[in-house]
Amino acid sequence: MYQTLLVLHSWSRWFVLIFGLIAVYRAYVGYTGRRPFLSADNGMSAAFSGFMWLQVIIGLGLYFDLSAVGLHAMKQAGAMKDPIIRFFGMEHAVVMILAAVVAQVGRIAVKKTSDSTQKHRKALLYFGVALVLVLLMIPWGIWNPARPLFRF
Template structure:
């Protein structure tokens, strides 16, 4: 079960990144170009926010039950002194939940905005910050070759 959730969590991050990049790009182009807010903009923002929450749910399943780096690691003495245990047990979880909340707040703020330019601007701001946080907190295999970019 652990391996299955880990693979799902690893692969679905690419959906978060793809939809996040598209949503941020569409929001920026819509904001600066003063374009109307269309259904595709709403769809991309919903996909980004939805995949963010899917990632949070899978990640919490790993954190609270199955992962050796989750809550179990945080219960051990000296966990905060171990960079890997601290990253997965505290930093990764907290910042990713914050990023998902920001994406959701962006969707809510967008729905309350009255004109298209303001909708795009709000989405760009909230989604841009959320995507930046996600990019910072993904344990990229680039810096740690033991962590693959694609799990099988």
């Protein structure tokens, strides 16, 4: 079960990144070009937010039950002194949940706005912030612990 969730969590991050990049790009082009907010724009924002929450659910399953560097590791003395345990046990989890919340709030803000230019502007702001948070907390190995880009 652990390996299955880990592979799903690893692979579905690429959907988050792809739909996040598309949503931010469409928002930027729509805002700068004063284009109408299309159903495709709405679909990309829904896909980005949806895959973000899928990642959170899978990640919480790993964190609370199955992972050796999740909640179980955080309960041990000195866990905050170990950078890997601290990253996965605290930083990664908290910032990724925050990113999902920002994306969801952005989606709600966009849906409540009537003007297309303002929709694109809000989408650019919220989805851009969420995407930056995601990019900072993916374990690339640059400023955080390295993990494989593709798990099998």
